[in-house]
Amino acid sequence: MEKLPKIALPFIVGAIVLVIILSKSLVTIGPGEGGVLFEPLGDGINTERTYGEGFHIVAPWNDMIVQKVRQQSISDNMNVLSVNGLDITVSGTIWFEPEYKNLGKLIQTKGEDYIRELLSPAINAAAKSVVGRYTPEQLYSSKRDIIELEILEQVRIELEGQYVNVKRVLVENVKLPNTIKDAIERKLKQEQESLEYEFRLVTAKKEAEKVIIEAQGKADANRILSASLTDKILQDKGIEATVKLSESSNSKVIVIGSGDSGMPIILGNQ
Structure with a gap:
């Protein structure tokens, strides 16, 4: 193999150096990410600017630190009293996102692993503070939503001025010793049965009251009707009915004598 001309060697070296410079200078920031510039020949982390998605050209002696800036979540198991x-x-699970414009300050003060260094300790401290106010029964059943809101508020207090926004906290499970859990479940079952029994009693009482009211209404109606029906009114009504029957084309009416009340007796029907 023939040796390369000596004049070609500088060009080859220059091309290699150019490739290295370009690889160090061209930076791609992906969707949902942001970048901050570390300038070793300057003041270190540049806190004045956060670089957005896309291609960026930087000096080859600088480094671009890329972090997620969209909403993220972390889950953890915490032992509390x-x-x-x-x-x-x-x-529990917590949703959070770093402050985009202050990403440089966050990395400068808490480092690239700020989730472990800052967020996890704040969550644990908030959970211990809040859970320590409640009994096991409250944690297991009725107070779950309130506890989530209180943990969220406490985490925000812990992270105030730390360049991280906490969006939501979800308490997914509360694990108690089996003896305590079984006792709570028995108590809750007894309370539910008691509520159902009280509901049946109230329903039965209302039904009884309804029957009494309906019976009283019917009795009052009959009494009023009886008081209003005089002998004269009954006689008139009987005469009206007799006339209607006699006018019917489908009936043959024979009137013989009269009844005890003076009303005619009607025989025959076809």
Whole structure:
């Protein structure tokens, strides 16, 4: 193989150096990400600018630190104590996002692994503070929504001025010792049965009251009707009915004598 001309060697070296420079200078920031520039020959992290998605050209001696800036979530199991000192495991998820314009300050003060260094300790501290106010029964059943809101508020207090926004906290599971859990479930079952029994009693009472009211209404109506029906009115009504029957084309009417009340007796029908 023939040796390359000496004049070609500088060009080859230059091409290699150019490729290295371009690979260091061209930076791609993906969707949902942001970048901050680390300038080793300057003041370190540039906190004045956050670079957005797309291609960027930077000096080859600088480094672009890329972080997710969209909403993210982390889940964790936390061992906490209830108000009566019982050891409880709480499983939760938290949604958060770093402040886009302050991404440089976040990395400068808390580092690239700010989730482990900042967020996780704040969540654990908030969970211990909030859960420590409640009994196991409250944690297991009725207070779940309130606890989530209180943890969220406490986390925001812990992270105030730390360049991270917490959006939501979800308490997914509260794990109690089996003996405590079984006792709570028995108590809840008894309370539910008691509520159902009270509901049946109230329903039966209302039905009885309804029957009494309806019977009283009918009795009052009959009494009023009886008081209003005089002998004269009854006689007139009987005469009207007799006339209608006699006018019917489908009936043959024979009137013989009269009844005890003075009304005619009607025989025959076809």
